[in-house]
Amino acid sequence: MDLALQIVTSGLLTGGIYALLAVGLTLIFGVLRVVNFAHGEFMMLGMYGAYWMWALWDIDPYLSVFVVVPAIFALGLLVDRLIIRRTIGAPEVTVVFATLGLSIFLQNAALTVWSADTRSVTTGYTGTAFTLGEVRASVPLVVSFGVALVLALALWAFLNNTRFGKAIQAVAQNRDAAALMGINVQRVYMMTYAIAVAGAGAMGAIAAPVFSVVPRVGLSFVITAFVIVVLGGLGSVPGAVIAALLIGVVQSVVGFMIGAAWAEIAYFAVFMAVLVLRPQGLFGRRGAEVYQGA
Amino acid sequence: MATDKQSSAAVTATAAAGGGSQGEPSRRPRIPRIVGLLAALAALLVFPWMLPSGYWVDLAVQVLIWGALASAWNIAAGYAGGLSLGHAAFLGVGAYTSTLLFLELGISPWLGMLAGAAFAGLLGLLLGALTFRLRGPFFVLATLAFGVVVNILAVNLRGITRGAAGLVVPFDGGWENMLFASLEAYWYVGLALVALVVGTTLWIERSRFGYYLVAIREDEDAARSIGVRVVRWKLVAASLSAALTALAGTVYAQFVQYIDPSSTTRFELSVQIALIAIVGGMGTAWGPLLGAIIVIPLGEILRAEVGGGPALMVYGFLLVVIVLAAPRGALPGLRALLRWIGRRGAGG
Numbered sequence: 001m002d003l004a005l006q007i008v009t010s011g012l013l014t015g016g017i018y019a020l021l022a023v024g025l026t027l028i029f030g031v032l033r034v035v036n037f038a039h040g041e042f043m044m045l046g047m048y049g050a051y052w053m054w055a056l057w058d059i060d061p062y063l064s065v066f067v068v069v070p071a072i073f074a075l076g077l078l079v080d081r082l083i084i085r086r087t088i089g090a091p092e093v094t095v096v097f098a099t100l101g102l103s104i105f106l107q108n109a110a111l112t113v114w115s116a117d118t119r120s121v122t123t124g125y126t127g128t129a130f131t132l133g134e135v136r137a138s139v140p141l142v143v144s145f146g147v148a149l150v151l152a153l154a155l156w157a158f159l160n161n162t163r164f165g166k167a168i169q170a171v172a173q174n175r176d177a178a179a180l181m182g183i184n185v186q187r188v189y190m191m192t193y194a195i196a197v198a199g200a201g202a203m204g205a206i207a208a209p210v211f212s213v214v215p216r217v218g219l220s221f222v223i224t225a226f227v228i229v230v231l232g233g234l235g236s237v238p239g240a241v242i243a244a245l246l247i248g249v250v251q252s253v254v255g256f257m258i259g260a261a262w263a264e265i266a267y268f269a270v271f272m273a274v275l276v277l278r279p280q281g282l283f284g285r286r287g288a289e290v291y292q293g294a
Numbered sequence: 295m296a297t298d299k300q301s302s303a304a305v306t307a308t309a310a311a312g313g314g315s316q317g318e319p320s321r322r323p324r325i326p327r328i329v330g331l332l333a334a335l336a337a338l339l340v341f342p343w344m345l346p347s348g349y350w351v352d353l354a355v356q357v358l359i360w361g362a363l364a365s366a367w368n369i370a371a372g373y374a375g376g377l378s379l380g381h382a383a384f385l386g387v388g389a390y391t392s393t394l395l396f397l398e399l400g401i402s403p404w405l406g407m408l409a410g411a412a413f414a415g416l417l418g419l420l421l422g423a424l425t426f427r428l429r430g431p432f433f434v435l436a437t438l439a440f441g442v443v444v445n446i447l448a449v450n451l452r453g454i455t456r457g458a459a460g461l462v463v464p465f466d467g468g469w470e471n472m473l474f475a476s477l478e479a480y481w482y483v484g485l486a487l488v489a490l491v492v493g494t495t496l497w498i499e500r501s502r503f504g505y506y507l508v509a510i511r512e513d514e515d516a517a518r519s520i521g522v523r524v525v526r527w528k529l530v531a532a533s534l535s536a537a538l539t540a541l542a543g544t545v546y547a548q549f550v551q552y553i554d555p556s557s558t559t560r561f562e563l564s565v566q567i568a569l570i571a572i573v574g575g576m577g578t579a580w581g582p583l584l585g586a587i588i589v590i591p592l593g594e595i596l597r598a599e600v601g602g603g604p605a606l607m608v609y610g611f612l613l614v615v616i617v618l619a620a621p622r623g624a625l626p627g628l629r630a631l632l633r634w635i636g637r638r639g640a641g642g
Contacts, residue, residue, distance in 0.1 A: 035431040086618050094617040096377055096434050097572060100565060101617065105610030112603035219561065223442060226435050234431075261450040268443045275436050276424050 002134035007256050008249055009135050015248020016145035017210065020203035021221060022228040022240040023152045024196030027159075030172045030235030031192045034087060037099040038079075039225065040218025041106035042072055042197040046204025047213040048114060054121045054208070061121050061208040062147065072201030076194030084193050085186070103218070110215035120212040140209035147206045149241075155199060156237050168192055172235060227271040233281025243282065342481040351477040355549060357590045358484030362542040364570035364582035365491040370418075370535035371568065372577035373498060374528055375511030377434050380421075380441025381567045384414040384536040386448055386559035388543025393461050393553055394454070396471070403472040407544035411537040418536025422529040429514075441564050448555035460554025463547060472548040480549050487545050488583060491538050495579040507531055511577070539567075569613050575623030584625050 021043055028036045049068040050061040079102065087098045125139040159165035170178040171188045179185045211217065228247050232239030247267055255263035274281060342351045363385060370376045391413050392406030401409075425436045448455050455461070465473055474480060498504040506527045509517040518524045547553045557563075566589075574585025589609075596605035616623065 029431070035434065083614060083618065090618075091621050092375075092430055093377060093572060093576065094621050096379075096431065097568070097617045098614050100379075101610045101613030103610070104565070104613065105607050108603045108606035108610060112601070112607060223438070223561075226438070230432075230435060259450075261446050264446050265443055268439045268446075271439050272424065272436060275428060275432060275439075279428065279432055 006135050007252050009137055010141070011249035011252025012245050013137060013141045013145040013248070014252065015245040017141075017148045017203065017207055018221070018224060018228060018248060019152045019241045019244035020148040020206075021200055022225045022232070022244045023155055023237055024199035024203075025222070025225050026229040026232065026235055026237060026240040027155075027168075028193060028196045029229065030237075031168055032084065032088065032189050034084060034095055034099065035226075036193075036196070037096075037222065038103040038106060039197065039200050040220075040222030041103050041110075042076070042200040042218075043204035043207070043221055044110060044213070044215065044218035045075070045106065046072055046201030047208045047211070047217065048110065048119075048204075049201070050205040050208035051119050051121055051213050054123070055119075060123065061205055062143065064208075065147070065202050065205045068201050068205040069198045073194045073198035076197035077190060079197070080190045080193045085189065088189065103222075107215050107218065114215065116215060118212045118214050121208045123209060126209065138210075144206045144210050148203060151199065151202055152237075152241055155195070156241075159237065164188075164191070224267075227267050229281075230271060230279075231274050231281055233283045236281065236283045239281055239283030338485060339482075342478040348477050351481060353591060353594055355477065355480045355484050356594075357586045358481070358488050359542055359546050359549065360566075360570055360590050361583040361586035362484070362487045362491045362545070363539055363567045364574070364585055365488070365495055365579075366535050366538035366542060367567045368535075368571045368576060368578075368582045369495060369498065369538065370531050372571060372581070373495075373504060373507040373511065374531035374535075375507075375514075376422075376425075376437075376528065376532060377568070378437040378535075379434055379561070379564050379568065380437035380439070380444070381535075381539055382559050382561065382563035383441045383444035384418065384539035385543040385546065385563060385567075386444060386553075386555070387414040387417060387536075388540025389547035389553045389558045390448065390455060390461070390543075391540070392544040393463055393547050396463065397461060402470055403544055403548055404470070407472075407541050410540040410544050414540030414543075415533045415537035418533040419529055421536075422532035426525050426528050426532075438561070438564075441559070441561060445555055445559040445561065448559045455555065458554060458556070460552055460557075463551040463553075465551065472545075473551070480545075483545055483548075487542055490541070492579055492583060494534070494538065499579055503527065503530070508577075566609075569609065571623075572621075573612065573616055573623055575625030578623070578625050581623050581625040584628065585623065588624060 021039065025036060025039050028034055028039070046068045049071065050064040053059040053064040053067065054061055083098050083102060087095045090098075123140070125143075128139045129136045130139060130142055159169055167178070167183045168188050168191070170181065170183055171185055171192075175185055178188075224247065228243045229240050231247065232241070232243030250267050250270070251260075251263045253263075254266045342354060345351050345354065363381070366384075367378065367381050370378055370381075388407065388410035391410030392403040395401040395406040395409060396403050421437065421440050425433055428436055449457055451457075463473070469479075472483065474483075498507070506517070506522050509520075509522055510524050510528060514524055543558065546558070550557070570585040570589045571582040572585070573589050574583065574587075575581025589612075593605055593609065596608055620627065
């Protein structure tokens with residue numbers, strides 16, 4: 001029983017960290033109808049940002065968020081200007097492969113600059129754990145979980161309670177009608193992309209005390225994030241959070257019972273089943289899966 | 295019968311149009327087509343012997359294998375509109391099936407490649423049956439997931455694939471095992487492979503099947519409404535594409551004589567297959583081969599000159615620029631250039 005509780009707890013904690021990545025991915029898809037293959041690379045850049053600030057100036061990774069987020073936000077604005085803007089309404093091959101090309105570019109830029117070495121952040125609290133009854137949870141994992149969830153919820157609150165957040169939702173529902181209501185759609189696209197990738201960067205920074213950094217780290221995370229956002233319903237922010245927790249638990253439980261590789265197979269099986277049987281996801285609006293490309 | 299006549303008339307019309315679009319002036323005596331073809335064939339046959347060293351022959355064979363892979367992808371993606379990011383799975387199935395049959399049962403890879411193609415064809419059919427309803431990014435993500443699952447299986451089904459240790463193809467030389475001491479021999483195998491895949495594509499282009507596929511790609515609902523059996527033709531294209539990819543997988547395994555999950559089923563390979571076809575020109579018969587002629591030597595030169603990381607940075611950059619600036623790839627541009635040269639030649 002305690003063991004089961006332990007496994008579920010660590011699954012939930014890891015899932016919470018995934019949530020922050022998945023929320024941005026689902027937001028970009030919901031609003032821009034672009035699958036951002038480069039999302040994991042923004043997370044990777046956030047991780048390196050936190051790592052280097054820790055390695056060079058001994059800055060705590062959780063504090064580095066305050067530098068990483070504005071930096072990745074600015075990078076997001078630049079990427080929107082150079083690439084994303086030009087893919088809106090373009091042929092499908094452009095929409096898919098432009099961000100994929102960006103992902104290859106960023107990944108190998110990191111490889112070129114920082115080499116393929118695995119780097120990890122070690123702080124005073126590395127290796128320490130909270131204990132509640134029989135359940136132990138590592139301190140960095142719990143803190144990262146907390147920060148990730150707070151940021152994801154803050155994003156959700158921003159979407160629901162601010163004027164600009166509502167403009168973003170309006171564009172997600174119907175870009176033409178939103179434009180007719182006087183919403184600057186181009187600006188909404190730009191800000192959405194930058195906010196979402198800044199979220200990925202923040203996730204990278206707060207994940208730095210938990211996971212090691214390599215240039216390829218984004219790929220495995222983004223593939224997991226795709227599974228999460230499809231499961232939660234592409235475009236649905238609360239769906240992404242719930243699905244992230246679910247995937248974290250699946251990963252942890254199956255990983256413990258039969259092995260980590262089979263955990264991946266298990267959630268891909270879920271992924272395929274959802275795509276085939278319920279493409280709108282568990283929490284998505286019906287019809288949201290109908291792709292309105294061009 | 296009537297349909298046969300119609301389609302053959304269409305073929306003649308296409309051939310005539312193709313001949314006309316070369317822009318050859320009528321004043322100049324036309325070289326008979328057959329002579330040109332024979333000259334091209336002779337040039338291809340002696341080509342590897344003209345190259346300065348084995349390094350270049352090796353590179354040329356890689357161009358052919360990647361050209362075949364990208365052409366096979368193109369049948370599903372360029373004609374039927376199913377942008378797959380999981381095609382490395384079929385490459386892996388082809389490579390592993392023929393290699394395991396050879397290692398465990400001593401079955402010649404010539405036969406093994408057919409088994410691999412049949413297996414991949416069935417998998418392609420299965421994947422197609424699961425995904426034919428999905429559109430846009432959902433289809434892409436489903437194929438990506440399929441590719442990742444095959445990669446994980448290749449690493450973890452150690453009892454069958456020997457996992458990350460990989461499989462060494464024992465050098466039991468001789469043409470009957472598709473193992474050759476000379477690199478040049480692989481050039482001919484590669485040529486035959488490319489001829490098969492590009493030939494299939496050319497046939498598709500001229501066939502009723504090809505028109506169905508293009509109709510589906512352009513507007514699936516419209517195609518359905520005029521009576522095109524959308525699901526059937528999508529599945530045929532997916533299966534054919536997977537089978538041809540597996541054939542190239544076997545040739546790849548015989549050529550490098552060592553396979554492991556990373557060199558045959560990695561996600562990046564699926565991306566590279568697509569990248570090559572896109573650079574050359576999706577939805578054209580010769581585009582993917584042109585893409586391989588551009589991308590493979592470029593990658594090789596960059597790797598040698600600036601290293602692997604920067605080489606892949608250029609790949610990424612190239613992919614972004616091509617899909618943004620010229621989503622139809624290099625082939626239309628090359629065609630325009632050749633026509634322009636043809637006109638200049640006629641004028642001067």
